[in-house]
Amino acid sequence: MNNEATIGHAHVHRDDVGSKMGMWLFLFTELLLFGGMFILYASYRFMYPENFKVAAMHLDTLIGSVNTILLLTSSLTVALSIVALQRKQKMFSVFLLMFTVAAGGAFLVNKFFEWSTKIGHGIYPKGPEMANLSDGEVVFYGLYYVMTGLHALHVIVGLIFIGFMIVFILKGKQTFDNHQKLENAGLYWHLVDIIWIFLFPLFYLIH
Amino acid sequence: MDYVSYLDYKGKHKGLLGWILSTDHKRIAILYLVSLVSFFLIAMTIGVLMRLEMLTPGKTIVDPQTYNALFTLHGVIMIFLFIIPGIPVVFGNFFLPIMLGAKDVAFPRLNLLSWYLYIGGAFLVVISLFVGGGPIDTGWTFYVPYSLRTQSNVTLAVFAAFVIGFSSILTGLNFIVTIHRMRCPGMTWFKMPLFVWGLYSTSWIQLLATPVLGITLILIMLERTFGIGIFDPALGGDPLLYQHLFWIYSHPAVYIMVLPAMGLVSEIIPTFSKKDIFGYGPIAMSSLAIAFIGYLVWGHHMFSTGISDTSRAIFSFLTFIVAIPSGVKIFNWVATMYKGSIETRAPFMFVVAFIVIFSIGGLTGLVLGSLNTDIHLTDTYFVVAHFHYVMFGGMGLLFFGGLHYWFPKMFGKMYNERAAKWGLLLFVIGFNTLYFPMFIMGYLGMPRRYYDYLPEYQIYHVISTVGSWILVTGILILVINLIKGLLSKEKYLDPNPWGGTTLEWKVPTPPELENFQEIPTVEHGPYYRDNLIKPENSH
C-alpha cells in the first residue's frame, strides 16, 4: 500500500470523477488497440472484397447472434447492479453481477466451440485447409482469430474485474455511496460489449 | 508539521526499498533518472562503437552481423528507453504536481507500476540479447517481412517494446488526470506553466498513439509464433500496412519526445530573461496543434515506399503545415528575450544551443517533407543527421538542460557552473562535427544502416567519428560534473537560485515529502513578475 500514508498528512484523497476519468482514458487506449486492428480489417477488406465475403459466409451467424445477445444482456445486468447497490439492495446487486459472470462465461464457451469447429476443419494458421484458401481468406481468418481472440481475452479480464467487485460488495468495500470501482468495472465491461457490437457485423454479417 | 525533505524521509522501508517501493512522485522521478541516464550511457557507448566501425571502409572493429545488431540496439534503447520516456517521466514526474500545486499525481501507485513496467521492459530487452536467436538485427523499426524472417530474437524484443509502451501509456493517463483534476485553487488552464502544457499535449499522444504500436508489435509476435497471415506477403499480407501502423505511432512519438523539451525551454527562457513569456497563448496552443497535426503526417516516412501518389502529396502538405506551430514557438522564445534582463547561466546556455541546433533539425526536416528531395534523401545519412539534430539536439540537449535547471531544486546540491558551460561547449562542437558531415554524405548518396561504404565517403566518416569523441568528452564532463555536485558535502538550500516564478521555486529545497504543507492559491500567470518596467507604448 501507500507507505507514505503512514506519516501524518497522508493524502486520503478520494476523487471519483478523477478515477472515472482515468478509467475512460484507459478505455480509449483499448479502443485504439482494437482501432489498429479495425484499420487492418478495413484495408484488407478493401483489397480482397470478394474473398472476405466468401470467408464470412463460413462463420456461424447463429453463434454470433447468440453471443451478441449474451453480451448485451450481461451489460444490462452490470448497469442494473449499480442501481441496485445505490438503492442499498446489496444481495440483488451481487446476484446481477453473478448473472453477468454467467453470461460472460457462456459467451466464452460458445466462442470455444466456434473456434474448435473451425480448427477441426483445419482452418487455423498453418492448418491443412489454409493452403487451399485464397490470400484474402487467409488474411480474413488471421484477423478473425486475432480480433476475436483479443476480444475473448478482454472478456476474461472483465470477468475477473467483476469477480473482484462481487467480493468487494460482499465485504462492504463497495457501498451505496462509494462504488466508483464497480462503476469502472462496469465501464470496462460495456467497452468489451461495444467492441463486440462492431466485431459481430464485420465478421458474421457482411456477406 | 516540521519540514522533512523527500530525500531524508524515513518511512516504512529503509534504504533501497524506501526508493523502489515509494509511491512519492519525486522518488519515482529519481528512479527514472538513474535508469534513464544508465541506458543513455549504454546506448551512447554503442553509438561510439558504431562510429568507430565506420572510421574505415570494410571491417574496422566488428563484423556485419554485430554492426546490424549494434545499430538496432542503439535505436531501440535510445528511443524506447531514453527519448520517449525522457523528460515526462523524470521532470514531469518530479515537477508536474509541484507546478500544479498538488501533493502528488492522481494515481501514485499506478505511477510506480509504470516504472516497474519500464524496468521490466528494459530487462526483457537485455534477455532478448542472450536467448533465442540472439540480438535483434532488424533496425528499431522492425519492418516486415524481414522481421518475420530473421533468426534473431525479434519476438522477445518487440514484446519488450510493447511492455515499455504500456508504461508510457500509464504515465500519459496519469498526467492527464492529474492536470484535469489536481490544479490548485486559482490555477486555471491558462495559468498553468507552459511545461505543463507540453506534458499535457504529450500525454494525449502517448495515450492515443501508443496502443496502435502495441497491437502492431503483438501481431508481429503472433505472426512469428503461430504463422498467422496478417502482414506476411507470402500469406496475402501487405507489408506497407505494417509501415502505416508503425508510423501512425512512431511519428507522433517524435512529438512525445520534443513537446516536453519545448515546454522546458518555455520555462527556462522567462526565468533567465527575468520577464514574462512572450505569447503565452500561442505557445500553449501550438503545443496542442503540434500534438494534433502530428497525428496526420506519418506518411512522410513512406514517401518512397510505393504508397499512392495522392497520399504522398497529402502527407507532404500536412508535413509542411506542422512546421508552422514549431516556428511560432521559436519566434516567441526569441521575442521573450527582447528587452529582458538576461543572465547567461548554464541552463540558459543549453536553451541557446537548443534553439540553434533544433532549428537546423527542423529546417532540414522541410527538405525531407518536400516530395522530390525526400525521394532522393530518404534512407540516407541525411535523414540520420536530421533526426539526430531533432531528437538528440532537441530532447537530448534539453534533458541535460533541464537537469542543470532543476538540479539544485531536486537534490539541494549544486554543480560547478564553469565546468557545465565547458561541457556544453564541447557538446555543441562535437555534436556538429559528428552530425553535420552526415548531411553532406546523405546528399551525395550514402545510404543509412550500411556496414561498409565506398571509399569516396571516408573523409566524412572520419570527421564524423572524430566528432563523436569530442561529443562524448562533453557529455562525460557534464555527467561527471553533476555527479561530483551530487556527492559534495556542501548543501545548497536556496529555494530559488535562478529567480524562477513558477510554484516549484516557492517550496523549500529539496521539496518536502508532500510538496506543500498547505495547498497554495494562485493569482497570476506562471511567469508574472511585479517589478518590471511598463512598456512605453503598449505594442
Add this chain to the structure above:
Amino acid sequence: MSENTHIQESSAAELQHPGYGLYILVWAGLVGLTTITVALAGFNLAGLTVVTALAIAIVKSLLVTNYFMHVRTDSPIFKVFIFVCIAIFLTMIVLTFFDLTYRFPLK
C-alpha cells in the same frame, strides 16, 4: 469550469442513476437492433450492406455509451474526450485510405 474546481465536490457530484426501467428499455432496443441487423444480412443490399450494418452498430454503441456508460448525464468533458479519440481514429483510417484507394495497380 466545474471540472476544474477541486476534489471536494466530486462525491457531491455523485450522479443519480436512472431507474431499472430505463435500462431495460435500452436493452430491449439493443436486442431489437441486433435482430434487425441479423435479418438484414439475409437480404442482398449490394453496396449498402456495410453501410447499414455499421450504421446499426453505431446506433447500438451510442445507446451503450449514453445510457449504460452514463455519458449522457456525465460531465461534458467526457463527451469532448470521446470526440477527440474517435476523431483521431477516423483520421487514421481516412489517411490510410488515401493510400489504398489511389495506389497504382499492384500485381
Add this chain to the structure above:
Amino acid sequence: MRPDIVRQTDITFIVIVGISFLLLALVTAAMFYFIYKYSRKKNPVATDITGNTTLEILWTAIPLVLVMVMFFFGYSGFKQMRNAPSDAMTVKVTGRMWAWSYEYDNGVKSDTLFVPKGIPIKLELSSADVNHSFYMPAFRVKEDVIPGRKNYMWFDPKEEGRYQVECAEYCGLSHSYMLSQVLVLPAEKFNTWLAESKLKENADTTKMQTDTIKSKQDTLKTK
C-alpha cells in the same frame, strides 16, 4: 523536352535550404543580439511585454506562405518523377538478398544495368524476398521494392558513364553490399550488347538447364 529530374530536385533543395538558411540566420542573429543588448549588466530591469497579436499573425502567415512555396516546388518535381515518358524503354528490376538483377524486354538478363544514352528508362521493380530500395544517387531517384507488390520509377541517362546503384532499405546481413551499377552506353553500342547477349543467352540456355539440374543434385547430395 523531357523534364530534368536531377535539376528539379537540386533546385528544390537549394530553394528550401536557402529559405531555411535565411530563417536560421535571422533567428540566431536576433537571439545573440538580444542576449548581448539586454544582458543583466546592460539592462538590469526587464520590460513587461507579454505578447503582440500582429507579430503572432505575421510569423504564422509568412512561414505558411514560405512552406507552401516549398511544397509547390517539391510536388511539381515529384509529379515529373512519377510520370515516365511514353517513349521510355522498360527494364524489369528484381531485388533479392543481396543483389539486383535486370531483365530486358527480349529476355536478356544482366546484373549490371546497361542503358542506351538519351533514352528514358522505366524500371519495373519487384522483390523476391524482403523490402529493398532501388537507389541511384546520381539520378536523384529511389523507390522501395516491397515483396508482393510492384513499383516503378524512371530516369533519364543523359551522359555516358558508370553510376552507382545502392539498396537503401535495410535488408539484413549484406545490405551494404547490395550494390550494382548503371552503365550508360551510346545507343548503337547498347544495341550491339543487347543483341550479343541475346545470342549468347540462347546458346547458354541448354547448358544452363543441365547446370541447374546438376547443381540441384549436388545440393541434395550435400544434404
